[in-house]
Amino acid sequence: MKILVTGGCGYKGHILVPKLLSRGYQVIVFDIQWFGTYLESHPKLTIIKGDIRNIDSIPLKGIDCIIHLSSIANDPCGDLDPKLTWEVSALATMQLAEKAKRMGIQRFIYASSGSVYGIKEELQVTEDLELKPISEYNKTKMVAERVLLSYQKDMVVQIIRPATVCGYSPRMRLDVSVNLLTMQALSTGKITVYGGDQVRPNIHIEDITDLYLHLIDNPKYSGIYNAGFENISIMEIAKMVTNYIPVEILVTPSNDPRSYRINSDKLLATDFKPKKTVDDAIKEIIEKYRSGKLKDSDKYYNLRWMEKTLFSKVK
Numbered sequence: 001m002k003i004l005v006t007g008g009c010g011y012k013g014h015i016l017v018p019k020l021l022s023r024g025y026q027v028i029v030f031d032i033q034w035f036g037t038y039l040e041s042h043p044k045l046t047i048i049k050g051d052i053r054n055i056d057s058i059p060l061k062g063i064d065c066i067i068h069l070s071s072i073a074n075d076p077c078g079d080l081d082p083k084l085t086w087e088v089s090a091l092a093t094m095q096l097a098e099k100a101k102r103m104g105i106q107r108f109i110y111a112s113s114g115s116v117y118g119i120k121e122e123l124q125v126t127e128d129l130e131l132k133p134i135s136e137y138n139k140t141k142m143v144a145e146r147v148l149l150s151y152q153k154d155m156v157v158q159i160i161r162p163a164t165v166c167g168y169s170p171r172m173r174l175d176v177s178v179n180l181l182t183m184q185a186l187s188t189g190k191i192t193v194y195g196g197d198q199v200r201p202n203i204h205i206e207d208i209t210d211l212y213l214h215l216i217d218n219p220k221y222s223g224i225y226n227a228g229f230e231n232i233s234i235m236e237i238a239k240m241v242t243n244y245i246p247v248e249i250l251v252t253p254s255n256d257p258r259s260y261r262i263n264s265d266k267l268l269a270t271d272f273k274p275k276k277t278v279d280d281a282i283k284e285i286i287e288k289y290r291s292g293k294l295k296d297s298d299k300y301y302n303l304r305w306m307e308k309t310l311f312s313k314v315k
Contacts, residue, residue, distance in 0.1 A: 001216075002026045002062050006052055006096070007069035009037040012111070014171040016067070016209040021045055023213070030058055031070070034310060035299060038170040053087050055095040065107035066100055067212055068093065071140070074175065075115070076303040078137030080311060089140035094147045101154045109215050110148050112141045114161045114201055114228055114262045124263040127161070127224045145224065156219045162208050163201030163228025163262055167281035168288050174300040178202060178278055181238050182285045185245040187296040195254030196235035201228030201262040204276035214272045221270045229274045231261035241282055 008017050008029030020027050021042050029039065029047045039047060050057045052070045060066075071089040072078050078085040093110070100108055117125050118132035133139045148157050166178035174183045177200055184191045211227055232240075238249050288294035298304050 001064045002028070003065045003067060003216075004028045004030060004058070004060065004063045005067045005069060006030050006058075007071065007111075008067075009033050009035070009039060009047070009171065010069060010073070011169050011171050011173045012165065012205060012209060013069055014038055014169045015205050016069075016212055017045065019209055019213060028059055028063070035171060035302075035305060052092040052096070055092070055099055058096065058099075060099060060103050060105065063100075063103075063105050065109065065216060066096070066105060067109045067111075068096065069111045071111070072137065073302055075135040075137045077306055078135055078140070080303070080306060082136045085136045086140055089137070090143045090147075093144040097148055097151050101151055105155060107156050107158075107216070107219065108148060108151070109158045109212060110144065110160070112145050112159050112161045112224075113138065114163050114226060114260065116142045116145070116161060117260050117262070120260045123261060125226070125261050126263045127226055127266055149224075152222065156222050158215045158219075158222055159224045160208075160211060160215075161224065161226050161262065163203040163226075163230075165205050165208050166202055166278055167205035167276070168284045168294065169205055172294060172300040173302065174296065175302055175304075177234060178237055178281050179285060181234075182241050182245075182282050183289070183296050185241050185247045186286065186289045190247050191238045191241060191249045193234055193238050193249055193251050194256060196238070196251055197233055198254070198256065198259040199231055199233050199261055200237075201260070202230045202232060202237075202278050202281075203228045204274065204278070204281055206276050207274040210275070211267075211272060214270070218270060225267040225270075226262040226264045227267055228262045228264055230278050232278060237278065240279060244282060244286055 003025050009031035026044045033049050072085040115138045116131045118134050131142050133142050
């Protein structure tokens with residue numbers, strides 16, 4: 001099988017791509033590489049540096065399956081330049097789907113986001129609830145989903161709404177809750193929690209990448225699936241970190257209203273079983289930091305790095 005992974009040089013891509021290669025697949029990674037790449041060379045791996053908005057530069061000939069990870073990731077980054085966010089995360093997805101249809105590609109797996117639900121009070125946030133996205137990032141994900149669903153008669157479309165991903169990756173992200181709070185404890189000797197009552201669903205990076213393999217193996221499971229298995233408040237995550245790093249937790253007011261849970265019973269009914277937890281992610285990050293393999297660097301914070309590099313001349 002020949003697989004195209006857009007955004008394959010990102011946080012999830014660095015765990016997913018080696019798994020695809022270990023299965024013997026031929027993999028093409030297409031990524032703009034704003035954050036570089038740490039993928040190791042492999043005889044069946046081709047890495048192309050390119051802009052997803054330039055549809056003609058994306059190599060689709062002979063592709064059997066597209067795993068579409070490319071987007072302007074997270075709310076603050078999406079708000080930096082709304083026009084760019086819509087072009088990358090929505091328009092480019094529409095163009096990619098249309099060209100995939102024209103070229104007869106039969107499989108399209110899309111990484112949406114659990115945040116498309118917006119602020120929900122329901123304890124069981126299932127796939128059939130109304131979407132009320134509150135940021136540019138959320139809105140583009142919702143629109144891209146709708147576009148892809150319109151191609152269901154032409155190809156197998158599998159859409160994942162992941163929870164917040166946690167755990168170690170060579171292209172680390174320290175701007176997601178579990179990773180952020182763990183690194184704060186390690187590098188500053190304290191944890192600052194904004195609000196703390198906000199509930200976030202979580203999924204380990206090993207599980208979300210295993211899920212893509214599960215979908216490749218099971219084209220019969222099309223449509224939309226939530227993917228998150230631990231709905232935990234920010235304060236609860238902070239306390240979990242202090243089980244391993246006994247530091248003070250400082251609480252300050254928050255202007256971030258996002259609080260949501262997701263129910264993944266539909267996914268579990270496909271016989272997918274998560275293997276790792278938030279606790280595992282915390283322990284892994286601690287081990288990588290103490291072994292010197294992970295540092296608290298600006299390049300692991302998307303917003304900070306984009307402001308420092310891509311948007312430095314704008315100010």
